[in-house]
Amino acid sequence: MQQPSTEDQLMVVREAPHLLKLGKESSSPSNEEEMLLAYHETNKIKLAKTYFDCKEYDRAAHVLKDCHSWKATFIKLYSMYISGDKRKEEESDGILGQNNSNNNFYCNKNIPVIVKELETLEHPNLNSNSHLLCLYGIVLLENKNSTKGQEVLFKSLVLNPFNWSCWLELLSSFTSFSEATVYLSKFHKALQNAFEYKIMLLFFRLTVNQVFFQSSEEINSDLATLSAIFPCFSYLNAQKALIAYNMLDYNNAEILFDQILLSDPLRLDDLDTYSNILYVMEKDSKLSFLAQFASKIDKFRPETCCIVANYYSLKFEHEKAIMYYKRALTLNKNCLSAWTLMGHEFVELKNSHAAIESYRRAVDTNNKDFRAWYGLGQAYEVLDMHLYSLYYYQRACSLKPLDKRMWQAIGNCYEKLGETKESVKCYQKALKISTVVDTQLLYKIGTLYEVLNDIKTTYNYMKLCFEEEYNQEVTEDTSKAKLWLARYESQQGNWSFTYKLASDISYGNSNIIEEARALAREARLKLDR
Missing domain, CATH: 1.25.40.10 (Tetratricopeptide repeat domain)
Incomplete structure (x- = not known):
């Protein structure tokens, strides 16, 4: 037969x-x-x-x-x-x-x-x-x-x-990374005898780490192993770019996407993320070129619609941006980035209810993406519903705990709810995981300790904030910290320190400058007597 x-x-x-x-x-x-x-x-x-x-x-x-x-x-x-x-x-x-x-x-x-x-x-x-x-x-x-x-x-x-x-x-x-790791272990035992099967497990582990926003040596090791086997595979190069994007390294991500465009110019996958990078970097001419380029390849791809929408959003044409996001969703209702970014556009138009609906649909599509949860938190914050906002920020933080923005948002909610001690803990956590010393966080923590009547700790944080002028640059926060120190020294009768601090303030809004000059004049008069 x-x-x-x-x-x-x-x-x-x-x-x-x-x-x-x-x-x-x-x-x-x-x-x-x-x-x-x-x-x-x-x-x-x-x-x-x-x-x-x-x-x-x-x-x-x-x-x-x-x-x-x-x-x-x-x-x-x-x-x-x-x-x-x-x-x-x-x-x-x-x-x-x-x-x-x-x-x-x-x-x-x-x-x-x-x-x-x-x-x-x-x-x-x-x-x-x-x-x-x-x-x-x-x-x-x-x-x-x-x-x-x-x-x-x-x-x-x-x-x-x-x-x-x-x-x-x-x-x-999978609803959590820990759940995914259980199955990774099971696959490792079941597929350990065949090298070609292990390659598929490496691809899966790489994707799991990406989906759950895990940044570890394991993901870099997997990428290096797969890149050695498939040196010209655009998918792997795109993963490198996405890792840089998730780590907020936009310059490196842009370079990697440029290389992908040169090596595989007809590939539209992940170019919507590339357009997000250009949007954040405010490179409107490059984003305009990308929108035209993608439209010539296939104007009926969801990625193309998102790119064009990002271009209109950068031009503050939010209605047109929403139209293209809706077009992307007509083509693919599970297009996560379109739901999330359309929510951002509704926020810009002060349409909080439509924004919340968009973010909810993004969460329904993929509840593992912190951006949709974070967007819900922002939308409820606009409506002054801080308890709701706190819940959604906490969900976002559970998905990306090493992102200081999450902790700052939670700290801000606790502050609005009058939970000052909890707010301080969140801001301190944000400061701890920040890659650079954030003067805004230092000043914020200092002011919260002042609310708690802990003047000694307030003084220490204000001093740390002010001293960052020598390590980084003068900012409005360092000027406000210096002004607080000048007021503190004047209350202690240390007029020489008061004059030195107040007379050195030359950056900030008009209120800061006016108060600094008044303190400097008062200190000068006290010293001349």
Whole structure:
């Protein structure tokens, strides 16, 4: 009996965010019955694949309704899954419609049928086939059965570690970095015998560290190992740029993205992040070029829409920016950066309620991204709802605890709520993890100790702030600290110190300068007597 050729093997590519490929299945049952079924169903499978490629998913499933080979079962159930997902999207009412606020209201109605059929399959047919296991894991995750879904996806990846889509599905199910590390250990034990399998584990570990914003030697070591094996792989170069971006090293990130553009000019992946870098650095001409360049390649990519939106945002044309972010979300409703950045635009337009909705959708899309939680905190802070704001800032901080901005935001909330001692602790934590001595933080901590009537500690922080003039540069905070020290010395009757400090103040707003001059005149009069 002749088995179908390699060309007859089914290749299925899902066009939604989770790409799932069906290639040569090395772990499929090799018994005679399965081979016979696959042979007799080859024509129907080919027809179903054609319908699938034409996006006629219901027809593809219907053609295979009486087929029982694992290939036919997979394409039938997967077509049903995509068809149900498509209907769910169609039933939702607009990008920021009222119905979108309740994601449980609209669901994939084909999932119960898919789960039932998969669970009725014979044990060997399911547990020895990586593709059916992957699909089973996906629908379990969508049914909120995370624990079992993760176990099923783990089994699928042990059978076929080269299904990158399955790795991404598993990653999306993790709620914390500690949960991810448990599975990393399990994979390390399960895949330790094959070098090529370890490569896939390295890619996964690298992606896990990126998603959870982990900055450690491990991520650099993994990148170096993979770069040695794949020296010209643009994906790895983009990861280096993203690491620099997450560490706020915008200059280095810009250089790396420039190199990627030169080596792989038609690659649009991650260019929306590049546009964020140019936006922050206020390089409007370069951002304008990037927007035009991306539009020429493919103007209907979500990344392109985000780049153009960033350009309009930099030009303070916030309505146009929102229009392009909505266009990006029409193309891909799970575009995280579009939800988050659209929230920023609504904040600029003082539309806090729309901003909160955008940030909430970003959190629903990926609750592991600190930026959406931080944005929610900012939006509620604008509404003077500081308890809500505090909660969201704390969630952001739990995801990125080594970012001083998170601790500053929490400290500010505690200050507004009258929790001065807690506020001091947060600002001190921010100061501790800051790479450079932050004079703004030093002055802020000093003023809070003054509220607590701890004048001695206040004096020490003000002195530290003032002394940074010699290490860095004169700022408004160092001038305010110097003015506070001058007032303190005048209260102690040390008029020579008062005069020296006050007369040296030449930087700051008009109030600072006026008070410094008044103190200097008073000190001069006292000294002349």
